[in-house]
Amino acid sequence: MSRAPLPAFYDDLDGTFAELWRLLADGAGHGRSGFHLPALATVGPDGPRLRTVVLRAADRAAGTLRFHCDRRSGKAADLHANPACALAAYDEAAKVQIRVEGRATLHTDDAVAEAAWTGSRPMSRVCYAAEPAPGTALPAGGAYMLPDETSAATLGRPHFAAVMVRAERLDLLYLDRRGHRRAAWRRAEAGWSGGWIAP
Template identity: 80%
Template sequence: MTRAPLPDFYDDLDATFAELWRLLAEGAAQGRSGFHLPALATLGPDGPRLRTVVLREADAESGTLRFHCDRRSDKAAEILANPACALAAYDEASKIQIRIEGRATLHTDDAVAEAAWAGSRAMSRVCYGADPAPGTALPAGGAYTLPDENAAASLGRPHFAAVRVRAARLDFLYLDRRGHRRAAWTRGQGDWTGGWIAP
């Protein structure tokens, strides 16, 4: 029986680390990647909160990720109250799960926010002009308004936030019948250190 060759990163820890960041960067760029839509966990007043976000950037150099949200949303308030957060995603095509734990910073009026807003599409800006704010109780399902794309440029910006997550712990799991491979890395202020762990 012929089997697909093992991936290049199999049993190569440095190559696995590089693959992790390559996949995240690809996930930010490509909608079909399983890493495009990670689940984001934050800490709410009563326990963990979880939701899907669009991964916008993953930078191996700084070890950071970026997503966008409405600054009026629960997740924005939760991050401001406690920046500890986690992201997890699974890509079925590569059979890889990546988990990221770190600290988030909310950017609303600085260069990070400006660059993120400038780089976002008119279509994506519309939701930041939603009235009332996300999470508000409505008398009927459709009792909210969105601006048109032109108005969103000014109405959406005050509510827009870019969130950067500085990863502090990474966990990589590759599923293969010939033997799963799992590795994890941590960092404090300095470089990443990591190793294989039992899957």
């Protein structure tokens, strides 16, 4: 039975680290990637909270990920109270799971927020202008307002937050019948240090 060749990073720790960041950056750019829609975990007042977000950027040099949210949202409140967070995603084609743990910073009125807002598509901006705020109880399912895309450009901006996650721990799991590979890294003063671990 023929099998696909093993990926170049299979027994290459540095290659696996590079692959992790390549896959995240690819996920930020392409909707077809499993890394485009990671689950984001925060620490809520009653325990862990999990939801899907769109990965907007992944920067290997800085070791950061970016996503966007409404600053009135539950996740924004969680991160404001406790910046500890985690992201996890799996891509079926790559057979890779990536887990990221780190600390989040909410950017609302600085250059990071402005660049993220400017780079957002008009249709993405609309949800930030929704009234009432996300999470508000409604008398009926449709009892909320969304403005048109033109109004959203100004109405949504005060509610917009770009969230930068500074990764502190990374974990990649590659699935293969010939033997899974798992590696993990920690951020240290001198940079990332990592090694293979049992899958």
